[in-house]
Amino acid sequence: MRKAACPGSFDPITNGHLDIISRASRLFDEVVVAVLINKSKANLFTVEERIELIREVTRDHSNVVVESSHGLLVDFCRARGIQAIVKGLRAVSDFDYELQMAQMNHSLAGVETLFMSTNPQYAFLSSSLVKEVATYGGDVSGLVPDIVLKQLRERLAR
Numbered sequence: 001m002r003k004a005a006c007p008g009s010f011d012p013i014t015n016g017h018l019d020i021i022s023r024a025s026r027l028f029d030e031v032v033v034a035v036l037i038n039k040s041k042a043n044l045f046t047v048e049e050r051i052e053l054i055r056e057v058t059r060d061h062s063n064v065v066v067e068s069s070h071g072l073l074v075d076f077c078r079a080r081g082i083q084a085i086v087k088g089l090r091a092v093s094d095f096d097y098e099l100q101m102a103q104m105n106h107s108l109a110g111v112e113t114l115f116m117s118t119n120p121q122y123a124f125l126s127s128s129l130v131k132e133v134a135t136y137g138g139d140v141s142g143l144v145p146d147i148v149l150k151q152l153r154e155r156l157a158r
């Protein structure tokens with residue numbers, strides 16, 4: 001069984017993430033969306049809320065499962081027999097850090113990283129920008145799934 005992990009903070013999941021997850025689900029027998037803690041980022045949604053949103057928007061993909069991890073991504077992969085990490089690359093600016101993480105993960109555990117080019121429609125998209133634009137009342141519909149939009153609006157209205 002060929003398994004891949006799609007890791008990230010997903011705070012919240014965007015249509016760019018969803019595009020990568022669904023494309024990966026056509027290449028692998030199982031895709032595990034790994035909600036990980038990125039200590040350098042402040043979060044809007046709890047890990048449980050993020051998992052629930054991802055489960056909701058991926059429920060049509062029968063081979064996609066969603067889990068969280070508080071440790072190293074490679075330990076998560078090892079424990080689940082995951083051979084590959086799939087990451088979306090939006091632009092050259094993503095590349096340096098992604099390459100560094102890919103090389104570190106390979107050197108730690110021999111886990112491969114496969115980069116998938118982001119759909120150009122979502123090349124400018126990030127969870128951080130979505131949160132910032134939404135915070136100031138900007139329209140982010142079309143950039144996140146409808147259920148995420150609803151939750152974002154409710155959260156920011158508080």
Ligand code: PNS
Pocket residue numbers: 007008009010036037038041071072073074100101102104105
């Ligand atoms: O969506 P993000 O915040 O860009 O995702 C980054 C993430 C969470 C995938 C990365 O920080 C990560 O893998 N964190 C888990 C801890 C870990 O394994 N760190 C070493 C990476 S080489």
